[in-house]
Amino acid sequence: MALEHAILVSLLEQPASGYELARRFERSIGRFWTATHQQIYRVLKRMEADGWITAEEIGQDGRPDKRSWSVAPAGRSALVTWLRAPVQPETVRHELAVKIRGAAFDDAAGRAALVAEVERYRATHEATLARYLTGERRDFPDADPPDAQRALQHVVLRGGIAYERMVLAWLDDVLTTLRTLEN
Amino acid sequence: MALEHAILVSLLEQPASGYELARRFERSIGRFWTATHQQIYRVLKRMEADGWITAEEIGQDGRPDKRSWSVAPAGRSALVTWLRAPVQPETVRHELAVKIRGAAFDDAAGRAALVAEVERYRATHEATLARYLTGERRDFPDADPPDAQRALQHVVLRGGIAYERMVLAWLDDVLTTLRTLEN
DNA sequence: TCCTGCTATGCAACTCGTTGCATAGCAAGA
DNA sequence: TCTTGCTATGCAACGAGTTGCATAGCAGGA
Numbered sequence: 001m002a003l004e005h006a007i008l009v010s011l012l013e014q015p016a017s018g019y020e021l022a023r024r025f026e027r028s029i030g031r032f033w034t035a036t037h038q039q040i041y042r043v044l045k046r047m048e049a050d051g052w053i054t055a056e057e058i059g060q061d062g063r064p065d066k067r068s069w070s071v072a073p074a075g076r077s078a079l080v081t082w083l084r085a086p087v088q089p090e091t092v093r094h095e096l097a098v099k100i101r102g103a104a105f106d107d108a109a110g111r112a113a114l115v116a117e118v119e120r121y122r123a124t125h126e127a128t129l130a131r132y133l134t135g136e137r138r139d140f141p142d143a144d145p146p147d148a149q150r151a152l153q154h155v156v157l158r159g160g161i162a163y164e165r166m167v168l169a170w171l172d173d174v175l176t177t178l179r180t181l182e183n
Numbered sequence: 184m185a186l187e188h189a190i191l192v193s194l195l196e197q198p199a200s201g202y203e204l205a206r207r208f209e210r211s212i213g214r215f216w217t218a219t220h221q222q223i224y225r226v227l228k229r230m231e232a233d234g235w236i237t238a239e240e241i242g243q244d245g246r247p248d249k250r251s252w253s254v255a256p257a258g259r260s261a262l263v264t265w266l267r268a269p270v271q272p273e274t275v276r277h278e279l280a281v282k283i284r285g286a287a288f289d290d291a292a293g294r295a296a297l298v299a300e301v302e303r304y305r306a307t308h309e310a311t312l313a314r315y316l317t318g319e320r321r322d323f324p325d326a327d328p329p330d331a332q333r334a335l336q337h338v339v340l341r342g343g344i345a346y347e348r349m350v351l352a353w354l355d356d357v358l359t360t361l362r363t364l365e366n
Numbered sequence: 367t368c369c370t371g372c373t374a375t376g377c378a379a380c381t382c383g384t385t386g387c388a389t390a391g392c393a394a395g396a
Numbered sequence: 397t398c399t400t401g402c403t404a405t406g407c408a409a410c411g412a413g414t415t416g417c418a419t420a421g422c423a424g425g426a
Contacts, residue, residue: 002278003382009285019404032280039383041406066404076288083289084296087279087304091413095185096270097215097339102192104332105259106266113267121270148364149287155360156280159353166349170342177338181331186412202374222413224376249374274383 002088003043004052006033008071008079011053013149017066018044028135031160044069052078096121100174108182115178122171129164132157185271186226187235189216191254191262194236196332200249201227211318214343227252235261279304283357291365298361305354312347315340 010016010024021044022037024030047053052075055067071079096118103111140154193199193207204227205220207213230236235258238250254262279301286294323337 002276002281005285006281009281009288012288013284017404018406022404030275032275032277034274034276034383036384037405038385038407042382045406079285080289080293083282083285083293087282087300089307090277090279091217092213092215093185093217094215094273094342096273097342098185098189098192099266099270100339101196101335102188102262102266104335105192105195106263110263110266117270124272151360151364152284152287155357156283158356159277159280162349162353166345170345173341174338177334181334200374201376205374217413219414220375221377221415225412228376 002082003033003035003039004047005079005082006035007040007043007047008052008075011069011071012076012079013153015056015068015070017058017068019066021069028157031132032156047075050074050078100178103178111178111181115175118171118174118178122168122175125164125167125171129161129168132161132164136161185265186216186218186222187230188262188265189218190223190226190230191235191258194252194254195259195262196336198239198251198253200241200251202249204252211340214315215339230258233257233261283361286361294361294364298358301354301357301361305351305358308347308350308354312344312351315344315347319344 006025006029007021010021010029016024018037018041021040022035025033025035025040044053048055048069051072053069054072055069058066058068099114099117103114106114136154136157140150140157189208189212190204193204193212199207201220201224204223205218208216208218208223227236231238231252234255236252237255238252241249241251282297282300286297289297319337319340323333323340
């Protein structure tokens with residue numbers, strides 16, 4: 001219900017083609033909202049029909065043409081309306097937590113496999129944290145960024161960093177707990 | 184794709200009716216997996232057809248009959264198969280983060296409204312943390328719980344507590360940032 | 367007495383998200 | 397030369413999740 005609005009924010013920060021949006025959703029925006037290129041193209045079409053965004057055709061030689069999308073006034077006012085509506089409680093899907101509780105109904109071999117899986121999972125989160133920290137040093141070197149847009153981007157990034165640190169600490173707790181059960 | 188498995192774990196921990204499951208999903212399981220009663224009833228029907236669970240009819244006077252579900256051997260082996268498969272990367276939907284970045288494109292009045300909204304949101308998370316801590320004191324008073332099932336439930340609960348603490352700290356950061364922008 | 371809320375289950379319609387596939391040309395490496 | 401991978405867009409089908417509504421009896425308070 002809010003993919004439209006995530007796209008509006010991203011396009012206001014910087015106009016983009018569907019393909020570029022999909023890559024942003026893999027990177028920075030994917031930190032708090034995931035979407036595939038299919039969803040994005042479908043929603044872009046609907047948003048164009050609603051007059052929320054307008055396209056500029058860009059011919060490129062050697063590559064397929066692309067359509068660069070910008071936010072129209074109607075899109076901007078739709079965004080503002082949504083911004084001022086109450087925040088919906090977040091919906092959570094932590095598959096790993098289900099598996100951890102499920103491990104009580106598997107045997108020692110299954111729990112050993114889960115330990116390996118948690119270690120793999122931990123490595124991906126460690127890599128994500130490293131990526132965030134690199135991005136922070138690159139994009140926010142000043143202690144006090146001046147404009148609102150950058151300050152808000154930074155505080156959201158700090159949220160991502162805090163989340164990853166919390167996850168890593170918890171996964172260590174999980175590993176300790178799982179290993180204790182093997183004795 | 185994994186609601187079935189969350190239900191299997193819950194029913195292995197304790198058999199339940201669809202209605203009771205729905206309440207568990209509002210409470211403890213909802214910490215890491217949300218589901219409405221509609222989803223649950225539909226999935227239970229499919230799981231019964233697949234022979235994963237069996238029902239025991241319980242007649243109650245003064246109340247509608249209920250069907251108490253237990254996990255059949257086929258369900259248990261389906262769970263074990265799933266437990267040993269790789270964990271899918273979690274899909275995130277943080278509407279609030281979208282709104283925070285979107286606030287750069289609203290005016291001072293809109294940002295003031297967002298501050299109020301973040302405060303309301305913060306209060307719900309503070310209440311959730313309090314609920315978790317109360318539950319922890321009630322269900323895990325010992326330093327070292329003996330059996331695997333309880334130890335695993337506890338480590339998942341500690342994850343929920345760590346998450347809520349992280350969110351509260353981040354929301355304070357967000358409020359400070361938003362208020363700085365007003366000057 | 368009426369209204370609200372709880373237990374208990376379910377249908378129907380709709381939207382959202384996922385997966386597989388298709389096109390098409392260029393660049394770079396094996 | 398062949399294959400892989402990247403840019404760039406899209407269709408079709410399916411599965412998952414959401415919303416509104418319906419039934420039904422009991423308990424408790426206004």
